Amino acid sequence: MTSNVRFGPAGNPLGYRGETVSVCNYIRKKGLDAYEYQATYGVRISKQSALKLKKNSKKNDVIISMHAPYYINLSSNKDDVIERSIQRLIQSAKAAEWMNAYRIVFHPGFYTKYTPTEAMMKLHSAINVLNEKLESMGVSNYTFAPETTGKKSQLGSLEEIIEICRTHENFTPTIDFAHLHARSGGGIKSKEDYGIIFEKLEEGLGLKSLHSHFTNIEFTDKGERRHHALFEYSYGPPLEPLLEEIAERGWNVTVICETPRLDEDALLMQKAYNNILKN
Numbered sequence: 001m002t003s004n005v006r007f008g009p010a011g012n013p014l015g016y017r018g019e020t021v022s023v024c025n026y027i028r029k030k031g032l033d034a035y036e037y038q039a040t041y042g043v044r045i046s047k048q049s050a051l052k053l054k055k056n057s058k059k060n061d062v063i064i065s066m067h068a069p070y071y072i073n074l075s076s077n078k079d080d081v082i083e084r085s086i087q088r089l090i091q092s093a094k095a096a097e098w099m100n101a102y103r104i105v106f107h108p109g110f111y112t113k114y115t116p117t118e119a120m121m122k123l124h125s126a127i128n129v130l131n132e133k134l135e136s137m138g139v140s141n142y143t144f145a146p147e148t149t150g151k152k153s154q155l156g157s158l159e160e161i162i163e164i165c166r167t168h169e170n171f172t173p174t175i176d177f178a179h180l181h182a183r184s185g186g187g188i189k190s191k192e193d194y195g196i197i198f199e200k201l202e203e204g205l206g207l208k209s210l211h212s213h214f215t216n217i218e219f220t221d222k223g224e225r226r227h228h229a230l231f232e233y234s235y236g237p238p239l240e241p242l243l244e245e246i247a248e249r250g251w252n253v254t255v256i257c258e259t260p261r262l263d264e265d266a267l268l269m270q271k272a273y274n275n276i277l278k279n
């Protein structure tokens, strides 16, 4: 089995000073082949720019994903918050279609005063509204990719993400391994621990390909606290066992680097992966 594994930064590379529409030239020159466009503080890109970015990504064979705004809560107890969250996802879907982003990554919501089951019910009905609206607007070329979240107050355990994606068409997971590590109080220690995650995805959704995030992460008993660079590996989760697992499984995986060193660490991940393939 040969996997097609791509690596790239979450957002513009550290040393990049050019326009976002041509960022894929720089990413490809560095030897990377993925890019997650950050709309984390709002979808602000124009249609014209998004189309330029699409062209640039095709020219360089750099796959694009989009991170939707952080401020999304589809399981809120306030109707206006749900409504605004749906609007942000609609804007994201439109922009994703323009730039040909293959995934729209988003954090689904918070439990707030709800039990996890109640929060999931809220979320399902909000997603139904979202899908109906997109259909009525003629937006059809999108894949939402709800992300496993890092705080225990956030909806987004592995099981919840699998359930969301099993229920709704055009939904597939983003697995943030660091978030799973933080949520479980440092639960990812070995290749077997990664293997269990891949098994659940395969059993629950029949997946053979995956969009993912990786960083080293500091956490408290509430979950995620801060992202750290690869050289601060004592925070975990361990990188090498993940790369070994990917290499053995033969899945197509995109690994977006979310450390503070972005493209620099993405290159180190890629190097580590290539070393595993050689051995």
Ligand SMILES: [Zn+2]
Binding pocket: 147, 176, 213, 258
């Ligand atoms: Zn992430």
